[in-house]
Amino acid sequence: MIGKMIAGIVTAFTIMAAGLPAFAQQDETEKEIERYRAMISDPFSNPGFLFVDRGEALWKQARGEKNVSLETCDLGEGPGKLEGAYAKLPRYFADADQVMDLEQRLLWCMEKIQALDTKDIVKRKFGRPGVTSDMQDLVAFIANKSNDMKIAPQLSHPKEQAMAALGEALFYRRGGQWDFSCATCHEATGQRIRLQALPVLSKPGPAAQATMATWPTYRVSQSQVRTMQHRLWDCYWQMRWPDAKYGAEAITALTAYLMQNAAGGEIQVPSIKR
């Protein structure tokens, strides 16, 4: 019931963001969005904040062989600086000589700063009943520190440009038993799979903005905060491709491409979705 309501509000939000309804409907829709915004930013109505709180504790907890916290981890804005970091990821990190998304970067920091064995962390990459995921918690906490900020894709380094271009090529790469690519479901406007509306992600604009600015999200159907790594793993699952590797370069590339199309979108996370 609550799930349905939330889905409805989220849909209203998406439609509004796509700029579709007539002017008369605008007022009503704006009120809906206001209500939705109030709800998602209220720790009492949004279970995603449990994950945020756990993530904060994990960020500050001394762990690994070096028994230190992650607080000196540089997410791109300087060691330990979290405000606005998520809005600029994925980006190039000179110390790793690699473009990384938040999840890759966190694993890197765990290994380099904490000397933490990440095997168990990766095993728990996706939480399920009775098993919490450090990655989901940390991402929820860190991304939340970019709330009200605009997605600002980083494209000045040649490796950042190459990463986004790779993502675009992957977006159109058809394959597998169903001949699917991302474009099959996320290129044309106004399409549905069964009753599920599909956002257009192949071009800059409100749909891509509304989508990317609302991840990580608390998924009511799964009772988990899910990250972009999980969303894309899920889409490849639907595409009948194999189990996509967590933290693979290709996922970062797709994320870089999508974030680029979402430039300017105002981050509000953890959101709540179906």
Next chain:
Amino acid sequence: MRTTLKAAGIAALGALVLAGPARAQSTKVDPAVVEAAVKGMFGHAPAEWQERIVQDETQKACSLNRNQPPADIANAITARETKNVVLPADGKFLGDWKSGEKIAQSGYGGRHTDDPKRELGGNCYACHQLSKTELSFGTMGPSLLEYGKIRKYALEDAKAAYIKIYNAQAVFPCSNMPRLGHNKHLNEQQIKDLVALLFDPESPVNK
């Protein structure tokens, strides 16, 4: 082989033209880089999955041309995919519409968590409206309401539908519809049952 190379060359050119107004990142990416990234994501998958991530010629051409192939490549695709169609040996195209409806409803199968022993579905309702009673249908493909009735249940049209379901790209190059028979997702009997769903006067499609 030579035609393949040539087709790839033209395809690459087509992609450049279609890309339209330059966006800084729309530069061409070396296909080897793309394939390496795909390998990095799926290389750990079981051996029987590995061939699934390798593209065939048609998937390659459609990817490079973003599903809008120029005429010569489009013709090459329909010609190749038409040759790939295997028609039923008994010359019959109509099965049982009731089991066709079940196959049309089910999207089961092919995902890495699915049980390969269970019957696979065609997932037609994901993309098509088929009957007036099923309201949960997608819109990626055209409505197929009254498909057989509109065609006066003509046998030639039932055969055409068999071909369409077996290999959508024999008819429409770079169609978003999966090549369900060609990719060995649906078998001959299942496709006949689906054709019956479209062409049996008693089927909900024609009611």
